[in-house]
Amino acid sequence: MNSVFAEIAALDKLLHEPARLSLLTALSACKSANFLALQRLTGLTSGNLSVHLSKLEEAGLVVLEKQFIDKRPNTQVQITDEGRRVIKNYWQQLENLRRDAQKWQPD
Amino acid sequence: MNSVTQTRFLAQNYPQLQGLRAVPSGLCLLLITLWANAQRGPARDLTLPILIALACLALYVLIDQYYSRVYGQVKRTISRAELFLQATCAILALAAFFVDTRTTANFSLLGLVLAVSFAFTGFWYWRPATVLFAINLALAIVLVLLSLLPLVGIQDWWSLLGIKHSLLAFAFLFGIFGVIGGVVSHVYFVRSLPGARESQ
Numbered sequence: 001m002n003s004v005f006a007e008i009a010a011l012d013k014l015l016h017e018p019a020r021l022s023l024l025t026a027l028s029a030c031k032s033a034n035f036l037a038l039q040r041l042t043g044l045t046s047g048n049l050s051v052h053l054s055k056l057e058e059a060g061l062v063v064l065e066k067q068f069i070d071k072r073p074n075t076q077v078q079i080t081d082e083g084r085r086v087i088k089n090y091w092q093q094l095e096n097l098r099r100d101a102q103k104w105q106p107d
Numbered sequence: 108m109n110s111v112t113q114t115r116f117l118a119q120n121y122p123q124l125q126g127l128r129a130v131p132s133g134l135c136l137l138l139i140t141l142w143a144n145a146q147r148g149p150a151r152d153l154t155l156p157i158l159i160a161l162a163c164l165a166l167y168v169l170i171d172q173y174y175s176r177v178y179g180q181v182k183r184t185i186s187r188a189e190l191f192l193q194a195t196c197a198i199l200a201l202a203a204f205f206v207d208t209r210t211t212a213n214f215s216l217l218g219l220v221l222a223v224s225f226a227f228t229g230f231w232y233w234r235p236a237t238v239l240f241a242i243n244l245a246l247a248i249v250l251v252l253l254s255l256l257p258l259v260g261i262q263d264w265w266s267l268l269g270i271k272h273s274l275l276a277f278a279f280l281f282g283i284f285g286v287i288g289g290v291v292s293h294v295y296f297v298r299s300l301p302g303a304r305e306s307q
Contacts (some may be wrong), residue, residue: 025111026118029184033118036179041118043301 014059015090019044020052024087027062027079035075053077061086116235117299121181123232124299125174126292128167133285135163140279144270178300192231196224218254218277222247238295242288249280 015021019042026041027033033041039049053075056062061083065076079087117124138159143150203220206212229243253276256264265276 022111022114025114029115029118030121031182031184033121033181034179037121037181038179040178040300041114041121041181 012086012090012093014055014061015086017052019048020056021090023049023052023056024061024079024083027077028084028087032076032078035077038077056083112235113299117296118181119183120232121178122183124236124292124296125178126289126294126296127170128174129285129289129292131163131167131170133282133289134166135160136278136282136285138163138282140270140275140282144275189231192228196220196228200224213257215254215257215273218250222250222254225250236295236299239288239292242284242291246280246284246288253277253280 015024022042023038023044026038035046035049035053038044038053039046042049044052053062053064057064061080063078063080065078067074067076122128139156142156142159199220200217203217207215207217225243226247229240229247233239233243253264256262261267263273265271265273268276270276270279
């Protein structure tokens with residue numbers, strides 16, 4: 001297999017989904033955010049956001065803290081150190097891929 | 108989907124982009140300046156400015172609740188570079204104030220330092236948001252012009268506007284920019300957020 005395609009195949013499948021990539025990008029730019037703010041930032045519906053956050057939590061990329069503020073449920077989400085490392089690595093991989101794709105010549 | 112840069116920028120500056128928070132303090136400055144300007148001699152009854160300040164505080168609390176309930180909350184990461192920038196601006200402004208009060212220079216050093224601070228912090232925070240950067244830049248340009256007016260023979264420019272003291276004139280100016288900047292920032296914030304979308 002060509003190296004460019006091998007690089008594409010090597011991309012983290014969990015992050016390659018646009019919604020999860022958008023979520024981790026937003027979380028990597030701040031200390032933490034609550035559920036509503038993440039919904040606003042990504043434009044995801046609440047059901048979809050819950051599903052994607054659960055997947056990111058299972059992978060250990062984010063931490064969810066559920067609490068009640070003024071008798072209202074409030075879920076605070078924070079990216080983990082592993083999450084920061086993974087997203088940084090992902091963007092680096094994409095950058096490498098872009099560079100390699102530009103150099104690529106058909107045989 | 109929103110671009111990566113846009114998402115990152117919005118998440119990084121989420122609370123600051125909620126511009127309506129700046130409106131009560133801007134209004135407070137404007138109204139108290141108007142009240143102070145209308146006084147003849149030392150003010151004895153401070154009931155009105157205290158009521159204005161309390162009303163603006165109540166308005167701030169309401170706006171804070173509105174943002175919290177409608178847009179949620181994001182805790183910002185404050186970098187060391189940002190803290191250093193803010194501390195440097197504050198120290199330079201204090202030093203310029205000290206120099207201004209002890210020398211008879213024909214221009215306002217404090218005004219120039221504040222102008223540079225606004226231009227620089229505008230560039231630092233709002234570079235990707237042209238309209239917000241433009242507001243900071245406009246304030247910086249106005250400050251430079253007002254600071255240098257005495258050099259071209261216009262000593263008491265504030266009296267031309269019917270304001271009694273330069274301090275009141277600057278407070279009035281910051282009040283106006285606070286209100287306008289706040290509203291523009293809010294509109295930018297709301298329009299930049301993506302609408303709800305479905306995803307697999």
